[in-house]
Amino acid sequence: MTHxxxxxxxxxxxxxxxxxxxxVERGRPALGRK
Amino acid sequence: MNPPxxxxxxxxxxxxxxPGRALQMSAPGRRPCRGxxxxxxxxxxxxxxxxxxxxxxxxxxxxxxxxxxxxxADPGRGRGPGLFAGAAxxxxxxFHCTEEAAPFIAIWYTLGIAVVNGPRGAFGxxxxxxxxxxxxxxxxxxxxxxxxxxxxxxxxxxxxxxxxGRACLGALLALVFSISLGHAAPPLP
Numbered sequence: 001m002t003h004x005x006x007x008x009x010x011x012x013x014x015x016x017x018x019x020x021x022x023x024v025e026r027g028r029p030a031l032g033r034k
Numbered sequence: 035m036n037p038p039x040x041x042x043x044x045x046x047x048x049x050x051x052x053p054g055r056a057l058q059m060s061a062p063g064r065r066p067c068r069g070x071x072x073x074x075x076x077x078x079x080x081x082x083x084x085x086x087x088x089x090x091x092x093x094x095x096x097x098x099x100x101x102x103x104x105x106x107a108d109p110g111r112g113r114g115p116g117l118f119a120g121a122a123x124x125x126x127x128x129f130h131c132t133e134e135a136a137p138f139i140a141i142w143y144t145l146g147i148a149v150v151n152g153p154r155g156a157f158g159x160x161x162x163x164x165x166x167x168x169x170x171x172x173x174x175x176x177x178x179x180x181x182x183x184x185x186x187x188x189x190x191x192x193x194x195x196x197x198x199g200r201a202c203l204g205a206l207l208a209l210v211f212s213i214s215l216g217h218a219a220p221p222l223p
């Protein structure tokens with residue numbers, strides 16, 4: 001866990017996952033809106 | 035709503051990867067190029083584990099299909115679930131992967147995530163579309179129609195399932211799957 005490469009891998013995949021989640025939430029209807 | 039198009043295709047990714055690669059290849063005492071790209075510990079189908087680890091997260095998108103919402107007529111909207119599932123799988127796979135070379139990460143991790151996503155997000159959309167057929171009302175074409183036609187007590191199944199819950203469940207499934215894979219195929223010496 002202390003190697004920089006490990007943190008790079010985690011940050012890289014986390015950023016892509018966050019982007020995917022943002023795309024999902026962006027295309028989703030707002031809660032509670034009729 | 036379609037995902038944004040930046041108009042530059044894969045250029046942003048290349049702009050990140052290429053300078054890093056140039057720096058690494060110019061460093062003294064560098065390893066041979068083949069070792070950087072192909073890795074030292076990976077062999078054959080082991081690289082496919084990124085894709086395999088992503089499958090539970092992709093399957094977890096079934097649980098809130100209408101909320102995730104890609105309509106069958108608009109498969110491009112599967113990019114979100116596909117990217118998320120692929121990257122979550124890769125995130126979990128990180129803990130088993132002993133490779134730390136930038137070219138290896140840039141090529142194989144990106145390829146694994148892209149395989150889960152599919153062309154124009156088609157694979158990411160597939161479980162959502164399948165789930166949508168399972169869970170939504172016949173004849174409803176959009177989430178807003180579903181919300182209007184669904185009785186209030188049932189709406190939570192269609193529009194108000196927090197994606198965060200699905201994300202947690204998917205990550206948990208991926209973790210269990212990844213641990214079992216790790217036991218089945220321990221890292222090479």
